[in-house]
Amino acid sequence: MTTISFEFYPPKTDEQRTQLDRTADKLKAHGPEYVSCTFGAGGSTLSYTSETVRHLKQHHALDAAPHLSCVGGTRDEIGELLDQYKVIGCRRIVALRGDLPSGMGHPGDLRYAADLIAFIRDRHGDHFHIEVGAYPETHPQAQDALADLRHFKAKVDAGADAAITQYFYNADAYFHFVDAVRALGVGIPIVPGIMPISNFSQLRRFSEQCGAEIPRWITRKMQAYGDDAESIRDFGADVVAALCRRLLDGGAPSLHFYTLNLAKPTQSVLSRLA
Numbered sequence: 001m002t003t004i005s006f007e008f009y010p011p012k013t014d015e016q017r018t019q020l021d022r023t024a025d026k027l028k029a030h031g032p033e034y035v036s037c038t039f040g041a042g043g044s045t046l047s048y049t050s051e052t053v054r055h056l057k058q059h060h061a062l063d064a065a066p067h068l069s070c071v072g073g074t075r076d077e078i079g080e081l082l083d084q085y086k087v088i089g090c091r092r093i094v095a096l097r098g099d100l101p102s103g104m105g106h107p108g109d110l111r112y113a114a115d116l117i118a119f120i121r122d123r124h125g126d127h128f129h130i131e132v133g134a135y136p137e138t139h140p141q142a143q144d145a146l147a148d149l150r151h152f153k154a155k156v157d158a159g160a161d162a163a164i165t166q167y168f169y170n171a172d173a174y175f176h177f178v179d180a181v182r183a184l185g186v187g188i189p190i191v192p193g194i195m196p197i198s199n200f201s202q203l204r205r206f207s208e209q210c211g212a213e214i215p216r217w218i219t220r221k222m223q224a225y226g227d228d229a230e231s232i233r234d235f236g237a238d239v240v241a242a243l244c245r246r247l248l249d250g251g252a253p254s255l256h257f258y259t260l261n262l263a264k265p266t267q268s269v270l271s272r273l274a
Ligand code: FAD
Pocket: 037, 038, 039, 040, 041, 067, 068, 069, 094, 095, 096, 097, 098, 099, 111, 112, 113, 114, 132, 133, 134, 139, 140, 141, 142, 143, 147, 148, 149, 151, 152, 155, 164, 165, 166, 193
């Protein structure tokens, strides 16, 4: 097996907190290199991310990395958060532009992820290992695929150490992306982001928003299973495990799992890879 990492979102209710604790306990057994915690757009979950990072570090002894986005934050606010993360012992940050909730909110002082990376490097030098987002199927708002590759390179030039991709179900998109950025002189690790399949209709809705393509053959098969939840879970885990195997065989340096705070879907994939 390879090195792995897990992504969680910050829980907001007691019930969600209990669920995250249960999930973290189970997934810890797989020895992740680190876990990361997402950051909600618009500032409303600012404190939930840092609270959750602190909890994952102190209660679960996990190396927890906060996601940080430009959206909604002033330079001072982002600077303060970074200082806090340094004080609690964080060495890794996932730096993103973020998305504005449609039609509302303040975009923030920093416009693109590259600006945030430059800001972090300026304020804290090499203290943080900076991960950035990458889009093998092209970011949905990109002017075009080539411009997106140039903007990705700008993040690396600004100081990114590694990248985690948006999820995808087509391994060729990943390999093509890696070849394309290597041709531009980018040498950092590009870690595939893996989305296990648990709730297919939710996944379809989410994929439309974030521009991830679900291949037709997967959709058709899922539709054929109807309400047969067990077959859906098994088929989903088989598909995602086969994707992971192909990515690793093709040279992917590590795998980052979008857990959605659930243990089972990720564990089903990992058990097939063992
Ligand atoms: P950027 O790299 O800044 O790119 C955004 C868009 O702008 C792209 O289309 C790019 O081509 C374009 N662009 C970049 N620079 C320029 C320029 N100079 N001129 C013109 N166009 C430019 N969102 C959250 O809100 N919270 C999270 O915790 C979170 N976690 C994520 C984790 C991962 C691994 C990934 C892949 C995404 C995550 N997201 C998260 C979603 C992310 O915020 C969105 O995809 C967002 O739309 C883009 O973020 P980015 O950092 O990739 O942006």
